[in-house]
Amino acid sequence: MKKRSKKLTVLVSACLLTVAGGSAAWAAEAKGGKATYDKLCVSCHGADGKGNPAMAKAMGEKGLNIVGKDTKAKKDADLLKVIVEGAGKMPASGKNLSKQEQTDVLSYTRSLAK
Numbered sequence: 219m220k221k222r223s224k225k226l227t228v229l230v231s232a233c234l235l236t237v238a239g240g241s242a243a244w245a246a247e248a249k250g251g252k253a254t255y256d257k258l259c260v261s262c263h264g265a266d267g268k269g270n271p272a273m274a275k276a277m278g279e280k281g282l283n284i285v286g287k288d289t290k291a292k293k294d295a296d297l298l299k300v301i302v303e304g305a306g307k308m309p310a311s312g313k314n315l316s317k318q319e320q321t322d323v324l325s326y327t328r329s330l331a332k
C-alpha cells in the first residue's frame with residue numbers, strides 16, 4: 219500500500235493596502251501644518267479651506283475650495299504635487315518646504331475637510 223502525503227502549501231498573498239496613518243498621527247501632523255498653511259496658503263484658500271472670496275474674485279478662479287469632495291477624492295501624491303509644483307493659477311507655494319512640512323500642510327488641509 220502506498221501512502222501519499224499531500225502537501226498543502228498555503229500561500230498567503232500580501233495585501234498591499236495603503237492605509238493612511240492612524241488618526242492620532244494625522245491630528246499631530248495637521249497641527250504642525252497649520253502654521254505653514256496660515257503663512258502660505260490662507261490668503262487664497264481661506265482659513266476654512268473653502269477659498270478666500272475676495273481672492274477668488276480677484277483671480278477669476280473657482281478652484282480655491284480645497285475642502286470639497288473632489289479634492290477629498292484625490293490622492294495625497296497628486297495634491298502634494300500641486301502644493302510643490304503649483305497648478306493652473308496656483309503658484310508652487312510649497313516648493314521651499316521640507317518633505318515633512320509638505321505632508322503636514324496637506325494633512326492640515328485634509329483636516330479642514332472634515
Ligand code: HEC
Pocket residue numbers: 254255258259260261262263279281282283284288289290292297300301305306307308309311312323324327
Ligand atoms: C495665489 C493663490 C494660492 C496660494 C497662495 C495657494 N494656492 Fe492652492 N490653489 C490655488 C488655485 C488657483 C488652485 C487651483 C489650481 C488648478 O487650476 O488646478 C489651487 C489648488 C490647490 C490644491 C488642489 C485642489 C484640487 O482639488 O486639486 C491644493 C491641495 C492646494 N491648492 C493647496 C494649497 C496649499 C497647501 C497652499 C500653501 C502651501 C496653497 N494651496 C497656496 C491657489 C493658491
